Structures are given as structure tokens and as C-alpha cells.
Amino acid sequence: MIYVIQTTSASFSRVFDDELLVVEAWGKNAVRVRSFVDQKRNERSNALLPRLEQENVTVIQNGDEVELINGSLRAVLDHRDRLTFYNAAGEVILKEYIRLRAVKHDDGSEDAGTIEVTKDFNSTLKLKAREYRANLTGSFKVTTRFESEPAEKIFGMGQYQHSFLNLKNTVLELAQRNSQASIPFYISSMGYGFLWNNPGIGEVTFAKNLTKWVMQETDYIDYWVTVGDTPKEILHNYSDVTGKVPLMPDNLLGLWQSKLRYRTFTEVMEVVENYTKRGIQLSTIAIDYFHWPKQGEYRFDEEYWPKPTENIKVLREKYGVEPLISIWPTVQSDAKNYQDYLENGFLVKVNRGVRLTMQIQGNTVFVDMTDPKAREYVWDLIEKNYVAKGIKYFWLDVAEPGYAVYDFDNYRYHKGSDLSCGNLYPLDYLKMVFDGLKDKEQVVTLVRGSWAGAQRYGALLWSGDIDSSFRAFKNQVNTGLNVGLAGLPWWTTDIGGFHGGHPDDPKFRELLIRWFEYATFSPILRMHGDRLPHSKPLSDHGGGSMVTGSGNEIWSYGAEVEHILLKYLKIREALKPYLKKLMLQAHEYGDPVMRTLFYEFPTDKKAWEVDNTYLLGDSLLVAPIMEYQANKRQVYLPADETWIDLWTKKSYLGGQEITVEANLEQIPLFVRAGHKEVVEQLFDVIKGENENGS
Structure with missing residues (x-):
């Protein structure tokens, strides 16, 4: 079956039955994906700034398959109606999830009318990547599914009152409440960033077997994907297309x-x-x-x-x-x-x-x-x-x-x-x-x-x-x-x-x-x-x-x-x-002021495992004491760096976990040896406090 596909220099679209699918280059190493039910296109910017004209974007159609290459990101729509995203090395970073049965051709053969036919798929599940179910109110309950990598780590998504840094295996409500702020952008340990650009009330499930976004009442799907060699590059790409903070006075x-x-x-x-x-x-x-x-x-x-x-x-x-x-x-x-x-x-x-x-x-x-x-x-x-x-x-x-x-x-x-x-x-x-x-x-x-x-x-x-x-x-x-x-x-x-x-x-x-x-x-x-x-x-x-x-x-x-x-x-x-x-x-x-260890040390595998410890900028490591009457805690120091304890002035090689003493007047605090000059005044203050008997 040949879908109706149209291409431009920086986008492609496909119509079939009740859906219009649009995939566009949108920022550095990034694409925006939109799906409109009943082929009714409606322009909504939501979180994104207007798209700028982009050069060096490649769109290639081959029958009922089409791909868009924007820098290091390649998005491919295959004959199964599934989008798969690749990085510059050709590795799959994200893939839509489908489980549909085979459909017979008019000539009796199996394949071209098949959304998915592989031995590892249960053909009776009848699950689509992009699913619309009418609410009988003129709108739809929408479900968008992606394949899940169980070992993947997910970070971001805004403010939720739980203790988890890695959000894999969590379920998050996409809604605002007092003390909860849904900001549906995340950075993956697999080297991509993902924005859910639909402001409706819903839920996302980051399960081991499936990632699923559900909207209760909408008529479109809208998401944005980018790739980068580091979390910092990914976040910069995101900030370029959603905007940056003013300058703090x-x-x-x-x-x-x-x-x-x-x-x-x-x-x-x-x-x-x-x-x-x-x-x-x-x-x-x-x-x-x-x-x-x-x-x-x-x-x-x-x-x-x-x-x-x-x-x-x-x-x-x-x-x-x-x-x-x-x-x-x-x-x-x-x-x-x-x-x-x-x-x-x-x-x-x-x-x-x-x-x-x-x-x-x-x-x-x-x-x-x-x-x-x-x-x-x-x-x-x-x-x-x-x-x-x-x-x-x-x-x-x-x-x-x-x-x-x-x-x-x-x-x-x-x-x-x-x-x-x-x-x-x-x-x-x-x-x-x-x-x-x-x-x-x-x-x-x-x-x-x-x-x-x-x-x-x-x-x-x-x-x-x-x-x-x-x-x-x-x-x-x-x-x-x-x-x-x-x-x-x-x-x-x-x-x-x-x-x-x-x-x-x-x-x-x-x-x-x-x-x-x-x-x-x-x-x-x-x-x-x-x-x-x-x-x-x-x-x-x-x-x-x-x-x-x-x-x-x-x-x-x-x-x-x-x-x-x-x-x-x-x-x-x-x-x-x-x-x-x-x-x-x-x-x-767009860099955060408070940063996870892996944000500055992405090649240190242990840094991706550490939570409740952070970097203020790129120079200071902070490890808060969060337990009643606690006076010490374990602190991991990222590898390939020497770290200086600001209270004792003792140096430690990175790549190890140490036990840090911290009385009620002290918070565990370290500076990168090569960055000591950026906080020289801080050294002087702490030295003075120590000499005064603090």
C-alpha cells in the first residue's frame, strides 16, 4: 500500500484514513512530530518558538517509506506507519511502539498492507503507536506509545513530590497542582531529549516494557525530539527552541x-x-x-x-x-x-x-x-x-x-x-x-x-x-x-x-x-x-x-x-x-544553576547513578545532609578530577565514594582543583569561619 506522502526541503507529511502526520526539522539536531485526527491541521505553538528556516536538512522518499535527516538526528517513517529515530552513529534512540496483526493484500499476499509483521510481535494485540478514541464530545482520548529500553534512565519532567531523580519506572500526572509542576521535557541516558508538546491533562508511564503518553481530551499529538553527544548539548538544543531565561539581576x-x-x-x-x-x-x-x-x-x-x-x-x-x-x-x-x-x-x-x-x-x-x-x-x-x-x-x-x-x-x-x-x-x-x-x-x-x-x-x-x-x-x-x-x-x-x-x-x-x-x-x-x-x-x-x-x-x-x-x-x-x-x-x-553530576561528567557511568548530590555550576559539589541528627554521609566524587574539601582543605582523587563528616554547622562541600580560582573568595570566608572556631 502506497501512502500519500508529501515532502518539502525540511519536512514530510503523510495522510492515511483518519490521520495527517507531519514531521519537520525544528531546531538543531531535532524534529517536531505532529499527528492530526481526521486530517484537520491546526497550528498551535504551545511550548515551542516559531520555526526558523533551516539549511542542510535532507528528506528522502523511497516508496511508502520516508526519512528526514537534520544534523545528527534521522527520523524514519517505515511502511508499518512507525517512526524510528537514529543518532549520527546509526543507533536507535527512540522508536514508536506498534503491535498490529497482518492484513491481506487484494492479491492475497501478506506484507504491503501490514503495519507490523515480525516473529517477535503478538499479532493479536492490535496496539497502534498513535491511537485516537472518540470521547463522544467532539474530542478524543489519545494514547502515544514508544518502545522501552529497561536500562534507560530518564531525567527532567518538572516538579513532583517524590524522592526519585531517575524517573524510569514511574507514572507521572501531566497536570499542575500545588507543589506539582508538570514540565514534560526529559533527557534520556540514551542520548536524546523529548518534549511532549501537548498542554492537556494526562499521564505518562515510563515502564520497563512500554513508554505511554495519554491525553484525556484532545484532537492532536505533538512531540519534539533532539539528539546530542552530552546532556548539556541536548538541553541547549531544547532551550534554543523554547526560549531562555532573562538575565537575573x-x-x-x-x-x-x-x-x-x-x-x-x-x-x-x-x-x-x-x-x-x-x-x-x-x-x-x-x-x-x-x-x-x-x-x-x-x-x-x-x-x-x-x-x-x-x-x-x-x-x-x-x-x-x-x-x-x-x-x-x-x-x-x-x-x-x-x-x-x-x-x-x-x-x-x-x-x-x-x-x-x-x-x-x-x-x-x-x-x-x-x-x-x-x-x-x-x-x-x-x-x-x-x-x-x-x-x-x-x-x-x-x-x-x-x-x-x-x-x-x-x-x-x-x-x-x-x-x-x-x-x-x-x-x-x-x-x-x-x-x-x-x-x-x-x-x-x-x-x-x-x-x-x-x-x-x-x-x-x-x-x-x-x-x-x-x-x-x-x-x-x-x-x-x-x-x-x-x-x-x-x-x-x-x-x-x-x-x-x-x-x-x-x-x-x-x-x-x-x-x-x-x-x-x-x-x-x-x-x-x-x-x-x-x-x-x-x-x-x-x-x-x-x-x-x-x-x-x-x-x-x-x-x-x-x-x-x-x-x-x-x-x-x-x-x-x-x-x-x-x-x-x-x-x-539554558544551563541550570544546579546540575546533576552527569551533566558535567557524562562519561562517568557512576555519575549517572548518583542522586541527592549536585554541582552548583561546574565547579562546586554539594552534598546536603537530609536526615535528622545526621553528622556524616557518603559522597561520590566524579572521576578524572581532583576534589578539595572546602572545610578541611584535604584533596581527593575522583572516581571514589568517601565518607564525609559534617557537624550541624557544615554541609559537605567540594571544589574541583582546577577551578579553585573561581571561588577564591569562598575559600577565604570558610577559612575565616574555621579560624573563629565555627
């Missing part, structure tokens, strides 16, 4: 201070002045939720924040501190402008029940951030009430959005049903801020939710409202590394976790110290959390009716804790020149 590389909420400017100033007395230059201080009178009004509550323009000017000009403003995508039904949202159709719709998508301090509905007119309306309020008063940086909380119940099948957006496009919500929310702010190179937006391509809008993802426990802490180290490998170089956590934590609890104090030590060697050092006990509200109305938590400043946990945290703030200060270099690399190439 130097003044944001210090401590970001936050607690559950500062209720007045007086409370903010008390904290800033106390840091100033200690010689600490804060980067930001957060003005958190319910600084507004009603959700959806996007303005300061004048009763508690009567002079925001003056206050912001004082913070910036006198103290050099940037205020960080929290905004939510929620609208209270008693907000003064609720009717504007309702009449213009700017709110998320529901398919059943009462339209209440979250309830906190009133009945609330989410703004539909996928609607450009809704974004324009909200940004006009933000620009008038925040930007015009001097605000430069925003904190997009509840950005998943944070539904009270994650009934994804119940919500409808301007762009379609939640099931069909729900992962675009945080992307469009971020885009609103990025498009609205004038200086694109300075956009840094703290956000609770993300998706592929979010980095180009200045997304600083954080780990959400996680538990204040050693178990939650242990999940974060590998999670942060996978976020970086999914293409987001900026990532941070609430030091100490969000939920709970009492400043007088000795176990929590130890957790806070160990977490702070780790966060010192992360992209952003940020204190935040809902500490106990809560205080009484200031009043019984407006923003004053919200409680706040106990103090969460470095002095809130006693003299011993403060002494240790001050020590790490000095270390962070010494790190700034190095961090600036890493932020430039992220901006120019």
Missing part, C-alpha cells in the same frame, strides 16, 4: 525574606531594619496575600498600606531592598469589580455545580488567564495600582490554578476545556506579567506552577506549600535537579518547608539549619513558611481579618541558629561573583 542573589504575611509597612520596616543592623543586605522582602481589600481588585488595602509609593521608595532608595508583591488569580464575589469580570466572561467556567473554584476569605472564582482580554484587564489594574507605585517584581501564587478540588474535567477556559489545555494556565499568567513589564531583561517572577517554555517569561518556580519535615526536605534535592533538566534554570524552596514548624522546636531548628545550608547553594536563597503559633487578626474585616504566622527571620530561632545562618549568609555573599557567571550561562545557553 545581581541584586536578587542575596536573601529573600518572607513569612506567612507581613500585615503593615511598619512590620516590614522592623524586619528590614533588624537585618540592616546585622549587616545583612536583603534582596527582597515579600508583601504577601491579603495586603488587598478583596481578591480581584489588585490594589493595596489603604487601611493597612496607606502610603505604598512612599514606602516602596524608602525600601529601595534607603535600604536597597526590593518589595515582592504577591498576587492571586482569584476574584471574590463581593469585590467591587466582580461584575466586570462576570459580564465580560473573564472568569473560569464550570461544567456542573456552583461556580466556586476556591474559597478563602469569601466565595472566589479564578480569572481565566488563557483569555488575552482578561489578562489585559487584570494587567491594567496591576500597572495602575502596583507598577505605577514602584513595584518591579511579582509573586504569582496559586498559579496552577490552585483549585479547591482538582476536578480537571469540570473547568473550561477561553482556549478550551481544562482537560485539553489546562497546563497553559500558569504559562499565560506568567506571559501577562512578562508582556506588561517594560524591561524584559529584568523580569523575574516567583510562581507556583509552570510548564514547558515558562523560562522565557522569567519563571522562578518554587516547590509550593510543602511540609516542614526532613522527609519533605529530602524530596526537594532531586526535585530541584529535575526542574533544571526540564529546562527551568531558576528554582527555589521555602527554607524549612511551608506547613508548620515551631521556632522553639529543636528538631525544626535543625531542619531549618540544614535546609538553609542547602539553599545557600541554590539559585535563590529564600526564607518563607507558615510558622506556629498564629497571631490574632488585626481586625475583623478586609486584609486585617487574616491571621499571620510567627516570626521567620534568622533571629526567630535563637542565638545558635542565628549564628549559623549568619555564617551562611557570608558564604552566600562570597558566592555572588560565581553565581553571576552561572546566571549568565543560564541566560545565554
Whole structure:
């Protein structure tokens, strides 16, 4: 059977029955694959930037087989309707999965009408690589299958609250939730990168026998594949086609201070002045939720924040501190402008029940951030009430959005049903801020939710409202590394976790110290959390009716804790020149700030096995202590390098695992001998701390 195949200089397409298949060169050593049901082509960019014209692409057709060669990647569509991807050495890196029975030709022979006829296939399974099943709603449940290599290792995919770095043999939900951010790009140990470029709600299974992507409600398949000799090359290819982060401003590389909420400017100033007395230059201080009178009004509550323009000017000009403003995508039904949202159709719709998508301090509905007119309306309020008063940086909380119940099948957006496009919500929310702010190179937006391509809008993802426990802490180290490998170089956590934590609890104090030590060697050092006990509200109305938590400043946990945290703030200060270099690399190439060992040492097979240990850039190896009352841990040092312990100055040959002692004031920390000069100032600080008896 000869399929209807059309070719161009950089693509080929094939139509057969209910499918249009399009394969295009899309970036360096990469192809984009799209399948449209009922041959109805619809152009959607999703995570990808527009395709640029490419040279040196070869498309060859031979009967009902066709191949596209783009640099080191070769994509072949065979007579079985299966795509197979090869690297420059001719090795199979990825192959679609089919198990279909033989079909007879009109002349009675077997083969040309056969999708797959080989002895190792069970011909009765009737499984296709690209499968559409009608939902009887005008859309389809879609399943896309790939062959699985059991020994393959998979990294990336965003933020999931588990302890695994290698994601092989896991099942991941493709959806946003509080503390979960689906970013469906991964890097394989087999030398390729894969982007699932469909923003619908679904699931991926990385099983030993099969890799399977399932979408609950869609009408197309869209994925992108690239190859590279190293993980770094693969991630650079990905960043080229999805975008890179802006350049992190130097003044944001210090401590970001936050607690559950500062209720007045007086409370903010008390904290800033106390840091100033200690010689600490804060980067930001957060003005958190319910600084507004009603959700959806996007303005300061004048009763508690009567002079925001003056206050912001004082913070910036006198103290050099940037205020960080929290905004939510929620609208209270008693907000003064609720009717504007309702009449213009700017709110998320529901398919059943009462339209209440979250309830906190009133009945609330989410703004539909996928609607450009809704974004324009909200940004006009933000620009008038925040930007015009001097605000430069925003904190997009509840950005998943944070539904009270994650009934994804119940919500409808301007762009379609939640099931069909729900992962675009945080992307469009971020885009609103990025498009609205004038200086694109300075956009840094703290956000609770993300998706592929979010980095180009200045997304600083954080780990959400996680538990204040050693178990939650242990999940974060590998999670942060996978976020970086999914293409987001900026990532941070609430030091100490969000939920709970009492400043007088000795176990929590130890957790806070160990977490702070780790966060010192992360992209952003940020204190935040809902500490106990809560205080009484200031009043019984407006923003004053919200409680706040106990103090969460470095002095809130006693003299011993403060002494240790001050020590790490000095270390962070010494790190700034190095961090600036890493932020430039992220901006120019897409490199994560925190890197797995194999990212810099891809030929070291053992490095691919190591988790809960990472490199800050290419020079510093960090091995956090994540167990209660632990004072040592095993650390693997990558091969073909000499490593220097920054605390003892002892040198070790790489390629071995060593036991490292680490009292409560120390985090295991090593520098590559050949890179010692890049952190010379850090050596001096640690030497001084040791001499002072730390």
C-alpha cells in the first residue's frame, strides 16, 4: 500500500484514513512530530518558538517509506506507519511502539498492507503507536506509545513530590497542582531529549516494557525530539527552541525574606531594619496575600498600606531592598469589580455545580488567564495600582490554578476545556506579567506552577506549600535537579518547608539549619513558611481579618541558629561573583544553576547513578545532609578530577565514594582543583569561619 506522502526541503507529511502526520526539522539536531485526527491541521505553538528556516536538512522518499535527516538526528517513517529515530552513529534512540496483526493484500499476499509483521510481535494485540478514541464530545482520548529500553534512565519532567531523580519506572500526572509542576521535557541516558508538546491533562508511564503518553481530551499529538553527544548539548538544543531565561539581576542573589504575611509597612520596616543592623543586605522582602481589600481588585488595602509609593521608595532608595508583591488569580464575589469580570466572561467556567473554584476569605472564582482580554484587564489594574507605585517584581501564587478540588474535567477556559489545555494556565499568567513589564531583561517572577517554555517569561518556580519535615526536605534535592533538566534554570524552596514548624522546636531548628545550608547553594536563597503559633487578626474585616504566622527571620530561632545562618549568609555573599557567571550561562545557553553530576561528567557511568548530590555550576559539589541528627554521609566524587574539601582543605582523587563528616554547622562541600580560582573568595570566608572556631 502506497501512502500519500508529501515532502518539502525540511519536512514530510503523510495522510492515511483518519490521520495527517507531519514531521519537520525544528531546531538543531531535532524534529517536531505532529499527528492530526481526521486530517484537520491546526497550528498551535504551545511550548515551542516559531520555526526558523533551516539549511542542510535532507528528506528522502523511497516508496511508502520516508526519512528526514537534520544534523545528527534521522527520523524514519517505515511502511508499518512507525517512526524510528537514529543518532549520527546509526543507533536507535527512540522508536514508536506498534503491535498490529497482518492484513491481506487484494492479491492475497501478506506484507504491503501490514503495519507490523515480525516473529517477535503478538499479532493479536492490535496496539497502534498513535491511537485516537472518540470521547463522544467532539474530542478524543489519545494514547502515544514508544518502545522501552529497561536500562534507560530518564531525567527532567518538572516538579513532583517524590524522592526519585531517575524517573524510569514511574507514572507521572501531566497536570499542575500545588507543589506539582508538570514540565514534560526529559533527557534520556540514551542520548536524546523529548518534549511532549501537548498542554492537556494526562499521564505518562515510563515502564520497563512500554513508554505511554495519554491525553484525556484532545484532537492532536505533538512531540519534539533532539539528539546530542552530552546532556548539556541536548538541553541547549531544547532551550534554543523554547526560549531562555532573562538575565537575573545581581541584586536578587542575596536573601529573600518572607513569612506567612507581613500585615503593615511598619512590620516590614522592623524586619528590614533588624537585618540592616546585622549587616545583612536583603534582596527582597515579600508583601504577601491579603495586603488587598478583596481578591480581584489588585490594589493595596489603604487601611493597612496607606502610603505604598512612599514606602516602596524608602525600601529601595534607603535600604536597597526590593518589595515582592504577591498576587492571586482569584476574584471574590463581593469585590467591587466582580461584575466586570462576570459580564465580560473573564472568569473560569464550570461544567456542573456552583461556580466556586476556591474559597478563602469569601466565595472566589479564578480569572481565566488563557483569555488575552482578561489578562489585559487584570494587567491594567496591576500597572495602575502596583507598577505605577514602584513595584518591579511579582509573586504569582496559586498559579496552577490552585483549585479547591482538582476536578480537571469540570473547568473550561477561553482556549478550551481544562482537560485539553489546562497546563497553559500558569504559562499565560506568567506571559501577562512578562508582556506588561517594560524591561524584559529584568523580569523575574516567583510562581507556583509552570510548564514547558515558562523560562522565557522569567519563571522562578518554587516547590509550593510543602511540609516542614526532613522527609519533605529530602524530596526537594532531586526535585530541584529535575526542574533544571526540564529546562527551568531558576528554582527555589521555602527554607524549612511551608506547613508548620515551631521556632522553639529543636528538631525544626535543625531542619531549618540544614535546609538553609542547602539553599545557600541554590539559585535563590529564600526564607518563607507558615510558622506556629498564629497571631490574632488585626481586625475583623478586609486584609486585617487574616491571621499571620510567627516570626521567620534568622533571629526567630535563637542565638545558635542565628549564628549559623549568619555564617551562611557570608558564604552566600562570597558566592555572588560565581553565581553571576552561572546566571549568565543560564541566560545565554539554558544551563541550570544546579546540575546533576552527569551533566558535567557524562562519561562517568557512576555519575549517572548518583542522586541527592549536585554541582552548583561546574565547579562546586554539594552534598546536603537530609536526615535528622545526621553528622556524616557518603559522597561520590566524579572521576578524572581532583576534589578539595572546602572545610578541611584535604584533596581527593575522583572516581571514589568517601565518607564525609559534617557537624550541624557544615554541609559537605567540594571544589574541583582546577577551578579553585573561581571561588577564591569562598575559600577565604570558610577559612575565616574555621579560624573563629565555627
